[in-house]
Amino acid sequence: MNITVVVSAVAGLSWLVVVGLLVFTVLRASQQRPVKGMVSGLLIALLFALILNTVSAGLVFIQPEERGVVVSAIESGGYREDALQPGLRWVIPYAESVVIYNISKLTYTMSIASSEGQIVGDDSVSARTSDGQEILIDASVIFAIDPEKVVDLHITWQKRYTDDLVRPLSRGVIRDSVSQFRVDQVYSTKRLEMAEQMEVAMTEVLADNGLLLADFVLRNITFSPEYAASVEQKQIAEQLAQQAAFVVQQREQEAEQARQTAEGVADAAVIESEGEALAIVIQANADAEARVIDANAQAEARVLEATAEAEALALIAEVLEDNPDLLKYRYIEELTPLIDVMLLPSDNTFLFPIPELENSSPGSSLVP
Secondary structure, three states: OOHHHHHHHHHHHHHHHHHHHHHHHHHHHHOOOOOHHHHHHHHHHHHHHHHHHHHHHHEEEEOOOEEEEEEEOOOOOOEOOOOEOOEEEEOOOOOEEEEEEEOOOEEEEEOOOOOOOOOOOOOOEEEEOOOOOEEEEEEEEEEEEOHHHHHHHHHHOHHHHHHHHHHHHHHHHHHHHHOOOOHHHHOOOOHHHHHHHHHHHHHHHHHOOOEEEEEEEEEEEEEOHHHHHHHHHHHHHHHHHHHHHHHHHHHHHHHHHHHHHHHHHHHHHHHHHHHHHHHHHHHHHHHHHHHHHHHHHHHHHHHHHHHHHHHHHHHHHHHHHHOOOHHHHHHHHHOOOOOOOEOOOOOOOOOOOOHHHOOOOOOOOEOO
16 A cells, blocks of 8 residues: 555644534633643644645655656746656655656547547548648557656656647657658558658657657548549559459460370370381281291291102112112002003003013903
8 A cells, every 4th residue: 555645634634623622622721620631742743733634735656657856946947957867756845846757658649530549530630741632641659758857857848748748649650651742652552651750750750759669550541532533543543453363364274285295196196196107017027027937938948858858769769779669669669459450551561560460461351
């Protein structure tokens, strides 16, 4: 609990006691009763109340998020040069007073929405671009008092720094920055650059007046209805153009796919034809080799057959040479056994030189 609150409460109670004793003393005096003891108690209570009130007036407790500016009747200039730091502090009662400043972060919002900013109603910043277009900007300034400059801020602005310093400075910075850009840059390519420029300028002007900029938020940009309609039409046209370009690209891709498919079919046909031709060549070579092999085999077979026949004839010749009548015997043996009589022309000689028939006359018959 803040001890200054306790001391102030006790001082207030002591004054109630003084008032009560005073009333009671007056009542007793009006009844002509002795009041000597009551007067002594009243004086003691009054002295105690004065002491407590003096102590309460001199004690100041500064919270961690606060700084105290001491306004002094005994200091040159009327104030202490250094602000009171957090903790329980003492000032000269009745000669000095303390003004408390909160140094935590504060937010000042300027918005077109009536319920968002510090001012009820449309508090957006109206600004004109370099090409003369009017736009409305919603922004929030997040700032804090510089603890080292709180005394200077008090001397210059007192408690009016939010409405009389932050508001006009931020609105002026926003207008100056917007005037350096075209309207098409504000909502597209240069928006981030413009916001950064505003933040830098805001930091400088607030620092010169004892404030620290924590953040600058460019919340929204609203264009005039005419320009908004033209931008919408432009976007629609761009979307249609993009759609047309997409359709063209799609058709080109389809044509490319068809071309690649045709090339693939043609390549496949060529490969198939080459494969068939190669197969025909291989088959022809194989048939030719087979015919050559067959011809060689037949030739070798004929050679072998002829050789065998020659060898057989040679053997037959050798046998006939050693047995000249063997041929006649084989001939007779081959004759059918059903032949009983063989007639030969009278002018022909016998087929075989049979010795016993050599002297037979022509036209004779052989009777078995």
